[in-house]
């Protein structure tokens with residue numbers, strides 16, 4: 264399985280245009296890296312009586328210390344309610360100092376005129392957020408594997424994590440490579456630690472699994488197929504999942520396999536998302552030993568595609584935006600996606616720590632890459648005349664909000 268990709272090849276892979284998938288630039292090539300589909304084992308539900316017993320037993324047990332915890336979080340403090348405060352202690356690293364940031368996220372390099380978006384710190388209402396300590400993080404990862412699994416937003420968080428850590432690792436003792444197409448791996452040799460990113464935008468097997476050739480519309484997802492990707496996640500010590508935006512399109516569910524299609528049915532979005540969360544919880548409970556492993560789930564990363572929502576220009580979007588979105592609409596209990604996450608994760612025996620970054624990030628209409636990123640094909644004159652038309656209001660500049668996501672991850676890892 265191990266192949267010796269050079270650093271430049273892996274960079275090429277990282278530069279891959281998956282970030283543009285949403286812009287529908289990509290010609291879809293139906294190339295799939297299908298693992299042996301016969302591998303996929305059936306997901307069976309445990310006996311309900313045993314489950315009841317186990318839940319009660321584990322409920323008691325998991326209230327004790329979670330693995331990697333070094334202390335308690337501030338009781339009653341919701342880290343996810345608060346505000347952004349201006350702080351010149353941020354960013355925690357400079358854009359041009361971290362060589363791992365992909366060109367789609369280097370905003371200053373691509374001409375962004377202001378850098379105010381970098382100087383904000385998240386301030387919870389009830390307490391202060393623990394500072395990110397790169398040494399503690401690396402020491403904890405000694406002989407261990409941290410794995411991010413999901414889509415390009417999670418890839419941004421993966422890169423942020425490397426940027427937060429790389430300064431304390433000597434030049435000769437670190438590398439970033441692609442072990443195979445779906446997996447990018449950063450290694451801190453002296454620590455025997457790896458930080459990985461695994462591309463699986465739906466977590467389940469889908470026709471968008473090729474990390475380079477895919478598009479977000481016309482997606483087909485196979486029910487019960489989480490082991491196809493999940494086999495590569497087994498053994499990770501800390502796993503950080505995300506999946507959201509890719510479900511916000513027309514989804515079809517495949518029964519059978521991609522080789523032998525039995526049925527393909529269009530389903531409502533929430534129905535499909537619940538299926539994924541259900542599959543994820545089953546995978547976690549079958550494959551994760553929570554005495555050794557911590558599991559995190561990042562909630563939706565919000566987009567800022569219409570400035571109407573914050574009372575701006577009706578035709579505008581995140582382009583040319585500075586400052587906070589002061590009209591954040593809560594993704595409260597009424598939001599069906601949040602509801603599904605809460606309900607499905609509640610069935611898990613293994614604790615899944617939800618990092619509720621949606622609201623936090625929703626304030627940050629200023630922090631998207633907008634037009635300040637590498638374009639992978641030349642813009643048309645029509646586009647150039649109207650920057651709003653090609654602004655990316657999904658992804659975030661680095662340094663940026665992903666660093667705060669990682670600070671929250673750090674906080675919940677060590678002070679749950």
Ligand SMILES: *[C@@H]1O[C@H](CO)[C@@H](O)[C@H](O)[C@H]1NC(C)=O
Nearest residue numbers: 311312313314315316318319
């Ligand atoms: C779980 O076990 C308890 C105690 O034996 C019982 O009261 C409860 O009804 C059970 N719940 C389920 C969902 O089976």
Ligand SMILES: *[C@@H]1O[C@H](CO)[C@@H](O)[C@H](O)[C@H]1NC(C)=O
Nearest residue numbers: 394395396397398399400402
């Ligand atoms: C960071 O963590 C290391 C290792 O646990 C510790 O020695 C150091 O004091 C910490 N630094 C800060 C600023 O807390």
Ligand SMILES: *[C@@H]1O[C@H](CO)[C@@H](O)[C@H](O)[C@H]1NC(C)=O
Nearest residue numbers: 405406407408454455456457
């Ligand atoms: C390095 O870490 C892996 C786990 O990620 C472990 O299996 C292996 O034994 C470690 N190697 C050394 C030399 O410590």
Ligand SMILES: *[C@@H]1O[C@H](CO)[C@@H](O)[C@H](O)[C@H]1NC(C)=O
Nearest residue numbers: 306486487516530534535538
């Ligand atoms: C997915 O598969 C499971 C197990 O076979 C089944 O119970 C469930 O109804 C299926 N969900 C969908 C959305 O097809």
Ligand SMILES: *[C@@H]1O[C@H](CO)[C@@H](O)[C@H](O)[C@H]1NC(C)=O
Nearest residue numbers: 576579582583584585650651
């Ligand atoms: C950007 O916004 C400022 C006001 O904040 C405005 O004066 C300027 O014309 C805008 N620039 C473009 C290119 O839209």
Ligand SMILES: *[C@@H]1O[C@H](CO)[C@@H](O)[C@H](O)[C@H]1NC(C)=O
Nearest residue numbers: 593594595596601605619622
């Ligand atoms: C996430 O945070 C928002 C805003 O604080 C809240 O309304 C929502 O219920 C939270 N969702 C989850 C799953 O914790």
Ligand SMILES: *[C@@H]1O[C@H](CO)[C@@H](O)[C@H](O)[C@H]1NC(C)=O
Nearest residue numbers: 602604605606607608609610
């Ligand atoms: C979680 O499940 C338990 C038992 O089924 C239920 O009592 C509780 O209300 C659920 N909590 C949420 C937040 O759904």
Ligand SMILES: *[C@@H]1O[C@H](CO)[C@@H](O)[C@H](O)[C@H]1NC(C)=O
Nearest residue numbers: 638639640641642643644647
């Ligand atoms: C893109 O623009 C550059 C410079 O204007 C030009 O040299 C190049 O040929 C163009 N590429 C394509 C694919 O049109």
